[in-house]
Amino acid sequence: MTKSPQTGTxxxxxxRKEIDxxxxxxxxxxxxxGEIINRLISVKKTQETGSAFRPAREADMMRRLVERHRGxxxxxxxxxxxxxxxxTFTYVQAPFSVHADVSVGESAMRDSARFHFGFVxxxxxxxxxxxxxxxxxxxKGDLALVSAISARTPWWSELETEGAPKIIARLPFxxxxxxxxxxxxxxxxxxxxDAMVTEVQMWSVRVSGWNADTARALAxxxxxxxxPDTAFDGAALLVSVESGGFEKxxxxxxxxxxxxxSSALVGSHATRYTVPQNGAGKT
Numbered sequence: 001m002t003k004s005p006q007t008g009t010x011x012x013x014x015x016r017k018e019i020d021x022x023x024x025x026x027x028x029x030x031x032x033x034g035e036i037i038n039r040l041i042s043v044k045k046t047q048e049t050g051s052a053f054r055p056a057r058e059a060d061m062m063r064r065l066v067e068r069h070r071g072x073x074x075x076x077x078x079x080x081x082x083x084x085x086x087x088t089f090t091y092v093q094a095p096f097s098v099h100a101d102v103s104v105g106e107s108a109m110r111d112s113a114r115f116h117f118g119f120v121x122x123x124x125x126x127x128x129x130x131x132x133x134x135x136x137x138x139x140k141g142d143l144a145l146v147s148a149i150s151a152r153t154p155w156w157s158e159l160e161t162e163g164a165p166k167i168i169a170r171l172p173f174x175x176x177x178x179x180x181x182x183x184x185x186x187x188x189x190x191x192x193x194d195a196m197v198t199e200v201q202m203w204s205v206r207v208s209g210w211n212a213d214t215a216r217a218l219a220x221x222x223x224x225x226x227x228p229d230t231a232f233d234g235a236a237l238l239v240s241v242e243s244g245g246f247e248k249x250x251x252x253x254x255x256x257x258x259x260x261x262s263s264a265l266v267g268s269h270a271t272r273y274t275v276p277q278n279g280a281g282k283t
């Protein structure tokens with residue numbers, strides 16, 4: 001490498017050549033990845049089985065990405081690049097669409113969909129969580145994105161039956177201050193059982209006797225989305241709880257004066273990975 005005679009530092013032209021070499025190498029690696037995916041399609045025949053989305057593998061990849069990341073490149077950029085790579089190659093294996101509930105805000109939901117799934121994957125807007133879930137239920141391997149913090153109707157009740165789509169992920173998975181796609185959303189789809197992550201379980205629960213005191217009693221134990229049911233003086237709940245912890249939720253409900261009318265497991269997802277400001281990751 002040529003160095004400047006005045007400073008002994010590398011010449012600008014040489015540095016640009018190094019950048020060009022790295023850019024070409026990255027492109028060739030992406031093409032090589034595509035060739036492997038093409039062989040994978042032949043082996044797994046995923047074009048006949050629906051979505052190739054793999055929540056467990058993706059969560060592991062994202063954790064390893066944060067743990068090895070160093071340097072001046074923002075983590076937002078690195079995560080965004082990897083998300084596009086994963087989603088696009090998943091789409092190549094088995095084409096799918098993302099159905100988004102925009103009733104919580106179209107711009108924020110679109111930002112989340114584009115950040116996590118890129119622009120190649122088709123994006124379809126719906127005006128309710130129920131409509132987005134229904135579209136996925138009628139599809140072969142599509143995904144739905146719905147709010148993880150509020151709901152107008154208990155769309156999750158449609159996930160209770162055997163064979164129905166399930167909640168498979170909660171985004172953003174890498175949580176940090178000023179995340180560019182910070183809207184909390186659940187991802188609903190059909191995926192193979194061995195691809196699921198069961199660190200956090202999602203339960204659909206119908207209760208009688210739901211009120212502010214009951215909600216406060218459960219707040220320290222789980223994340224809950226509630227839709228009041230005035231006909232039964234109760235509510236339909238979507239409960240996010242650590243795997244194996246649902247019995248504590250039922251006991252807390254009973255202790256608070258509520259009664260459980262029904263409950264069903266409607267999915268699971270990985271424990272979110274919190275990235276503190278110093279850049280080191282922790283779960």
